[in-house]
Amino acid sequence: MSAASISKAISVRDIARDFTAGQQTIRVLHDIDIDVHSGELTYIVGESGSGKTTLISIMCGILYPTEGTVRVFDTDIYHLSDTELVEFRLKNIGFIFQQYNLIPAIDAASNAAVPLIAQGMDRHEARERAVAMMDKLNIADQADKLPNQLSGGQQQRVAIARALVHEPRLVVCDEPTAALDARSGRRVMDLLREVAVDEDRACIIVTHDNRVFDLADRILVLEDGRVTHDGTEMPEDH
Amino acid sequence: MIWIAIRMLTGDRQKFYGLLFGIAFSTLLITQQLTIFVNLLERGASGVYNVSSADVWVMDPVSRTTDVAYAMPSTALDKVRGVSGVEWAVPHIRATAAVRTKDGDLEGVAIIGVDDATLIGLPKRMIEGSPDVLSQPDSVIIDDVGMTRMFPDQSPIGERLELNDQRAVIRGIADAIPSFTSTVVLYTKYSQALNYVPGTRNRLSFVLVGKADDVSAQQLVDRIEAQTGLRARTREQFAGDGVDFIIENTGIPLNFGITVLLGFIVGVAIVGLTFSLFIRDNIKQFGALKAIGVSNGRIARMVAAQAGMVGMVGYGLGVLGTVGFIHAFSGDPTFKGFYIPWQIPLISLVAIVLIIALTGWLSLRTVLKTEPAAVFR
Numbered sequence: 001m002s003a004a005s006i007s008k009a010i011s012v013r014d015i016a017r018d019f020t021a022g023q024q025t026i027r028v029l030h031d032i033d034i035d036v037h038s039g040e041l042t043y044i045v046g047e048s049g050s051g052k053t054t055l056i057s058i059m060c061g062i063l064y065p066t067e068g069t070v071r072v073f074d075t076d077i078y079h080l081s082d083t084e085l086v087e088f089r090l091k092n093i094g095f096i097f098q099q100y101n102l103i104p105a106i107d108a109a110s111n112a113a114v115p116l117i118a119q120g121m122d123r124h125e126a127r128e129r130a131v132a133m134m135d136k137l138n139i140a141d142q143a144d145k146l147p148n149q150l151s152g153g154q155q156q157r158v159a160i161a162r163a164l165v166h167e168p169r170l171v172v173c174d175e176p177t178a179a180l181d182a183r184s185g186r187r188v189m190d191l192l193r194e195v196a197v198d199e200d201r202a203c204i205i206v207t208h209d210n211r212v213f214d215l216a217d218r219i220l221v222l223e224d225g226r227v228t229h230d231g232t233e234m235p236e237d238h
Numbered sequence: 239m240i241w242i243a244i245r246m247l248t249g250d251r252q253k254f255y256g257l258l259f260g261i262a263f264s265t266l267l268i269t270q271q272l273t274i275f276v277n278l279l280e281r282g283a284s285g286v287y288n289v290s291s292a293d294v295w296v297m298d299p300v301s302r303t304t305d306v307a308y309a310m311p312s313t314a315l316d317k318v319r320g321v322s323g324v325e326w327a328v329p330h331i332r333a334t335a336a337v338r339t340k341d342g343d344l345e346g347v348a349i350i351g352v353d354d355a356t357l358i359g360l361p362k363r364m365i366e367g368s369p370d371v372l373s374q375p376d377s378v379i380i381d382d383v384g385m386t387r388m389f390p391d392q393s394p395i396g397e398r399l400e401l402n403d404q405r406a407v408i409r410g411i412a413d414a415i416p417s418f419t420s421t422v423v424l425y426t427k428y429s430q431a432l433n434y435v436p437g438t439r440n441r442l443s444f445v446l447v448g449k450a451d452d453v454s455a456q457q458l459v460d461r462i463e464a465q466t467g468l469r470a471r472t473r474e475q476f477a478g479d480g481v482d483f484i485i486e487n488t489g490i491p492l493n494f495g496i497t498v499l500l501g502f503i504v505g506v507a508i509v510g511l512t513f514s515l516f517i518r519d520n521i522k523q524f525g526a527l528k529a530i531g532v533s534n535g536r537i538a539r540m541v542a543a544q545a546g547m548v549g550m551v552g553y554g555l556g557v558l559g560t561v562g563f564i565h566a567f568s569g570d571p572t573f574k575g576f577y578i579p580w581q582i583p584l585i586s587l588v589a590i591v592l593i594i595a596l597t598g599w600l601s602l603r604t605v606l607k608t609e610p611a612a613v614f615r
Contacts, residue, residue: 053611062529062610083533090531097613101526105249106242114242118532123241162530 009170009202010036010059015068017054017225028054029225032068038169039199041192043213044206045234046222053174055222056206060172061089073169090118094163094196096173100155102147102162108154109134109143112161119166126165133161136195153184157191164195171196173205182211189215210234239532243540244547246520253519256512257548258555261590264505265556268498269578269586270563275494277576282484283477284415285332288361292446293455295476296327296462299469301443303480304332305348305417309440310468317466318445323453324462328353329428330444333435337424338400345388347422349401351431358446360412360425366395367410372427379410383571384422399424401434416574418484502589510597513545517601521608529610537605545598553590557583 015032018025028051036042036059046052057063058070061077070077073092077085094115102111109130110117116126134140137157147155156176163171173192177185189205189212196203197217205216213219213234221229229235248254280287285304286295296318301307318327331351336344352359357369360379371377378399385394399406401424412425426434432441447470449458455472462470471479485491517524524537560578567573 057611060529086531086533088531089529093531095526095529095613097526097529099522101522101613103242103246103520103523105245105247110242110245114527115530117242118239118527118530118536 007038008035009038009073010034010204011069011071012036012055012059013069013071015055015058015065015070017051017058017063018066027066027225029058029065032225032227034220034227034230036202036204037218038202039197040202040217041189041197041215042202042204043216043219044204044222045208045213045219047208050222051225052206052208052222054225056172056174056204059204060093060095060170061085090115091166092169094166094168094171096156096159096163096171096176098175098178100147100159102155102158104147107144107146108139108150108158111147111158112165114162115166115168130161130165133165134158137161137191153180153188156188160192160195169201171201171203173203175207175209176205177207177209177212185209185212186215239536239540240543243543246523246540247516247544247547250516250519253512253516254548257509257516258552260505260508260512261549261552261593262555262559263508264501264593265553265586265590266559266563267501267504268589269557269560269582271494271497271501272582272585273560273564273576273578275490275498276579276582277573278418278490279481279484281416281418281420282480282482284417284480286473286477286480288414289330289359289446290362291358291448292473293449294447294458294462294470294472296445296447296466296468296470297443299467301469303483304444304476305480306483307332307443309438310442310445311440312442314442314466314468315445318447318462318468321458321462321465323450323458325448325450326356326358327445327447328356328358329442330359330446331428331431331435331441332443333431333437333441334421335402335435337406337422339388345422347384347401347424348417349431349434350423350425351428351435352425353446354427354429357427358448361414363413365411365413366393369410371409372425372430374407374409376405376407376430377409377426378406378430379412379425380408381412381414381416381423381425383414383416383420383574384424385411386571387420387422402436404434406434416571418480420572502593505590505593506596509548509593510600513548513597513601514604516544517541517604521604522613524605525608525610525613528608529613534606538602541598541602541605545594545601549590549594553587556586556590 012032012034015029017029018027044052044056058065064078080088109127112130112134113126117123131140131143134143137160139154139157142150142154176188218232219234220227298308298310315329333349335347335349337347338344360369365382380394394408397408449455459470459472564576
């Protein structure tokens with residue numbers, strides 16, 4: 001990756017996040033300062049409860065931080081109104097959820113077309129574009145099938161198509177290899193690198209799957225709500 | 239997004255049909271029960287509606303309805319005829335009697351004696367025969383309810399009845415609105431009715447009055463009451479009195495009201511439960527949509543579309559069911575002439591909108607409360 005092609009996609013400054021449980025307030029993120037760049041496959045790794053889900057939720061604009069600022073492509077997203085933030089997510093962010101969360105009653109292509117339909121595009125046109133994206137992922141032949149007629153891997157590809165169909169500048173992926181064997185996991189990561197990483201697009205993956213750590217361009221390690229490592233490889237002690 | 243919402247709804251067939259059933263059942267229960275209630279109430283006015291030519295009914299001051307009447311002396315007729323604005327006035331007798339059929343069975347009947355000369359007091363339409371048959375000796379005209387009840391498998395024409403030890407021959411069938419109790423009604427001439435109904439000196443139940451063109455029915459009522467001391471009611475007022483009597487003296491409004499309320503509660507329960515289950519099953523998808531960037535407003539419209547579709551289709555099925563019910567039973571004398579007043583589907587619609595709004599709002603709250611971040615957990 002050339003230096004010229006790398007630009008700052010996300011800038012997180014002094015982020016903290018508290019949750020209240022009964023009368024107790026628990027701080028799950030402490031003073032997070034990180035930058036994520038376009039053109040990089042960035043991993044956020046950590047044990048369960050380390051705060052990686054909270055951090056990714058804050059970085060993609062679906063969970064307000066208690067303190068700090070988050071700039072995504074130079075937009076201070078938590079200074080936007082609720083409506084503006086929703087529109088910002090719709091336009092700029094693609095999501096791949098761990099459990100895919102496809103809508104069971106509509107076919108694969110329509111599922112992949114959801115962000116375009118939500119943007120107001122005509123349903124048939126959106127579907128055509130979704131099929132084109134599915135073609136890139138080699139599942140165009142499954143376009144007319146319902147999610148429950150697809151294998152887990154095919155469902156995941158539909159979820160990837162849904163995340164990319166509207167050409168977002170940031171792709172957020174939650175535990176994409178959690179339910180896969182090592183070989184399938186690496187294949188998914190290769191696929192994500194191929195289709196989701198772009199010089200104008202950042203891709204963040206939350207994972208604790210050490211089988212795929214070597215595929216990352218950058219790894220952020222979270223422990224007890226703090227970033228303890230920021231590098232191109234996992235630290236020796238992990 | 240509305241298309242997606244509808245597909246989400248119809249895709250889960252069990253819940254979709256459950257929701258439709260809940261709404262359709264509620265609509266059916268509310269519409270059908272209100273229809274029967276209103277039509278039964280209107281039966282309280284059937285005695286008045288069957289005599290379409292009378293503008294004013296005159297009676298003893300204590301009389302309340304066509305069926306709850308105290309007899310007047312026959313001089314009342316002359317008194318009424320003496321009031322200016324009265325175009326015509328004829329006697330009308332209504333009484334009860336027991337009739338013995340040729341099989342030896344006893345049947346309680348209502349005897350209605352109509353004016354000998356003009357036959358005013360007869361229903362407007364005849365199913366068989368003409369009003370003139372009453373000019374023949376011992377003639378009676380039976381109403382269609384009586385025909386169905388007493389002669390279910392044969393024509394009653396020519397049949398002889400024993401009416402309080404008097405002979406009566408059925409020579410016609412009247413197309414009449416049944417009474418509240420669906421009693422068999424026999425029409426005969428006033429003079430003949432006096433023979434059939436043994437009684438006291440006073441046997442005139444009502445004086446039926448036609449008004450002159452230059453006076454309103456209400457003006458005539460006021461004049462008659464002032465000049466005769468009798469009670470007079472316009473046709474509409476007296477029909478209303480019959481309805482009010484049923485409302486005030488029977489438990490029917492309460493019973494039907496309870497059933498309608500039950501229909502509403504059942505609707506809320508079935509639809510509320512099924513809809514909240516449906517929303518709960520799809521909460522992950524709604525959460526994902528919120529995370530992707532579908533606004534709460536759009537989510538609300540999606541849920542509203544789902545609720546609206548269920549409501550619309552379920553309501554349509556319920557109303558169709560009611561129409562089918564009324565149509566299927568229209569041949570039964572109990573339901574003769576039953577119709578669905580336009581206000582009743584409207585009332586059902588309001589009830590269904592309330593059910594849908596209430597259950598939709600409760601379900602929507604769950605969706606709106608869902609944090610988009612929950613999809614990552």
